[in-house]
Amino acid sequence: MIQTEATPNPESLKFLSENVISDIGTEEFQKKNIKDINNPFVKELLGFKGVELVLLSKNFLSVKKTKEITWSELKPMIISHINHYFENTKEPILKKASQANTKSDISNDETVKKIVEVLDSKIRPAVARDGGDIKFKSFEKGIVKVELQGSCSGCPSSLMTLKQGVQNLLKHYVKEVNSVEAQ
Numbered sequence: 001m002i003q004t005e006a007t008p009n010p011e012s013l014k015f016l017s018e019n020v021i022s023d024i025g026t027e028e029f030q031k032k033n034i035k036d037i038n039n040p041f042v043k044e045l046l047g048f049k050g051v052e053l054v055l056l057s058k059n060f061l062s063v064k065k066t067k068e069i070t071w072s073e074l075k076p077m078i079i080s081h082i083n084h085y086f087e088n089t090k091e092p093i094l095k096k097a098s099q100a101n102t103k104s105d106i107s108n109d110e111t112v113k114k115i116v117e118v119l120d121s122k123i124r125p126a127v128a129r130d131g132g133d134i135k136f137k138s139f140e141k142g143i144v145k146v147e148l149q150g151s152c153s154g155c156p157s158s159l160m161t162l163k164q165g166v167q168n169l170l171k172h173y174v175k176e177v178n179s180v181e182a183q
Helices: 031-036 040-047 071-088 110-129 158-173
Strands: 003-006 012-016 027-030 051-056 060-065 132-140 143-150 179-182
Touching (some): 012 071, 027 031, 027 040, 031 040, 040 051, 051 143, 110 132, 110 143, 110 158, 143 158, 158 179
Parallel strands (some): 143 179
Antiparallel strands (some): 003 012, 027 051, 132 143
């Protein structure tokens, strides 16, 4: 059974499943990149009128829509699409293929390791509750650059979340951090 949850972004909705949706972590897909997407489920979902972004995580997916379509039109189509997939396939939508997404490529720098640890343990779970994700991009001269994804991408309250939540937490736990910026 698929349940939905509102997110702080009115143009985004979170769809929860008891099935594993992704066993490779959180991945975001955008309609503008549809020609480069190989996953048939994601490609079809992005093909729905009004869907502009899809974020898949372990047991939920978030859909961000355009203002031209209402949730009352789109929500039943998305639920049906998810149910149809899991009626016919028992595997996650995103499956492990190889070791493509390892964290070892980030850095051996101790400060970066601390930043990533705080993001993973303290910030990512909270952002995931709102149907989004946060990805570490870089750390240079006291500035942490992150990417907000899913429901958080383009959300009216994301800048406040970034400055008041993420920045304050990182500055508290990692003294080398001066500020956080979205990339």
